[in-house]
Amino acid sequence: MKMPILKCRKGETDDEENSKEIDREIKQWIKSYNEAIKLLLLGTGESGKTTIIKQMKILHVQGFSASDRAEKIQFIRQNIHESIYDITSHMPALGLELQNFSNEPSRQYIMRCGPQGPAEFDEEYFDHVLKLWRDGGVKESFRRNNEYQLIDSAEYFLDRVDLVARPDYLPSDADLLRCRQKTTGIQKIEFKVKVPKSMQGGVQDFWMFDVGGQRGERKKWIQVFEGIHAIWFLVACSDFDQRLREDLSQNRLKEALELFEDVWQSRFLLEAGLIVFLNKQDLLENKIKQGKSIATYFPEYNEYKAAGDEYSRTRLFIRSMFADVTTRKRERKKMSTSAEKFIVLEGNKPRECFFHFTTATDTNNVAAVFRDVHQIILKQIFSSMGIF
Ligand SMILES: Nc1nc2c(ncn2[C@@H]2O[C@H](COP(=O)(O)OP(=O)(O)OP(=O)(O)O)[C@@H](O)[C@H]2O)c(=O)[nH]1
Numbered sequence: 001m002k003m004p005i006l007k008c009r010k011g012e013t014d015d016e017e018n019s020k021e022i023d024r025e026i027k028q029w030i031k032s033y034n035e036a037i038k039l040l041l042l043g044t045g046e047s048g049k050t051t052i053i054k055q056m057k058i059l060h061v062q063g064f065s066a067s068d069r070a071e072k073i074q075f076i077r078q079n080i081h082e083s084i085y086d087i088t089s090h091m092p093a094l095g096l097e098l099q100n101f102s103n104e105p106s107r108q109y110i111m112r113c114g115p116q117g118p119a120e121f122d123e124e125y126f127d128h129v130l131k132l133w134r135d136g137g138v139k140e141s142f143r144r145n146n147e148y149q150l151i152d153s154a155e156y157f158l159d160r161v162d163l164v165a166r167p168d169y170l171p172s173d174a175d176l177l178r179c180r181q182k183t184t185g186i187q188k189i190e191f192k193v194k195v196p197k198s199m200q201g202g203v204q205d206f207w208m209f210d211v212g213g214q215r216g217e218r219k220k221w222i223q224v225f226e227g228i229h230a231i232w233f234l235v236a237c238s239d240f241d242q243r244l245r246e247d248l249s250q251n252r253l254k255e256a257l258e259l260f261e262d263v264w265q266s267r268f269l270l271e272a273g274l275i276v277f278l279n280k281q282d283l284l285e286n287k288i289k290q291g292k293s294i295a296t297y298f299p300e301y302n303e304y305k306a307a308g309d310e311y312s313r314t315r316l317f318i319r320s321m322f323a324d325v326t327t328r329k330r331e332r333k334k335m336s337t338s339a340e341k342f343i344v345l346e347g348n349k350p351r352e353c354f355f356h357f358t359t360a361t362d363t364n365n366v367a368a369v370f371r372d373v374h375q376i377i378l379k380q381i382f383s384s385m386g387i388f
């Protein structure tokens, strides 16, 4: 299946010309394929948008070829370096030392590589990484990683250094889903999905757009707003104790709430269905198990009443904060008390927002959520055509 990719070239001097060209190309696609359902992934940086695109490739396109996998080895090794470098270099600021002083040459070796990494990812390099990752002081720095910036897949890859170091290493699907590469342009993936018999049957074309979520990327979003049927808004729920990479004074979950409010209020997106993916449930659950509490960052949690264990209450509280956004400012009324569906009235027109708890790295979870969401979107489109 064709997967055209548009990149906003980094460092381009004529940014405006470049963005006009992208605009023209996107309009051209929209004209020539107007029968496809168009989905747009939005959310802050590292919320999991590109991971969803990868899952669509696994579930609905032909998956990853051997050459796709080979191409990613370098990025995975780079993820390992970024992880060990960031964990180790922040130790002095956290008042931490190596527990085993014989690891000092390894620390110096990794620091000498600098943030860009070694000239070669050879045996000697991986030996140093392994020694450091086993050190208790390094582990303590890792445990406190919400006090600095660290990629989410650090532990996953550092636990697999032996495997990644092998000369015949070829990444698995799970490795590819964990590999972190920031998006700096607009990507589009096309795929076909069978429509359930209960919904007319046949095959449905999908176009899914992925954008970069960091602040500097968001000005490009408007280029893809036209003709979008549904927005999938990704939220990294485990972000509650982390600061924004682009602005250390801002809490990441607060940034997601503010961005969600902008998207919900955007006059360009009033016609689009909105589905919120409350993502990174696995990481959220881990944090709660480690004894972290969202109340430290969102004191309103102390007043929040809900049944269940600490993790269930935390995720319901996060959902309630996003659901509240959909009832704010304009005069809106909550029409449904169903746990997953909030319908609000805007004039005579009902506007719905659906919520799903997700773990984007889990293919089975995404497949199940996609089935649900597909039905919701079809119903919305058919009802706007007067079919349902
Ligand atoms: N454990 C876990 N990791 C996740 C989950 N979703 C995404 N990740 C990881 O989080 C990192 C960031 O995910 P991306 O999909 O690159 O995030 P993004 O929203 O595309 O980020 P930008 O391109 O910067 O806007 C990747 O390393 C993913 O593997 C999840 O549900 N659980």
Ligand SMILES: [Mg+2]
Pocket (backbone or CB within 6 Å): 049, 050, 051, 181, 182, 183, 210, 211, 212, 213
């Ligand atoms: Mg991305």
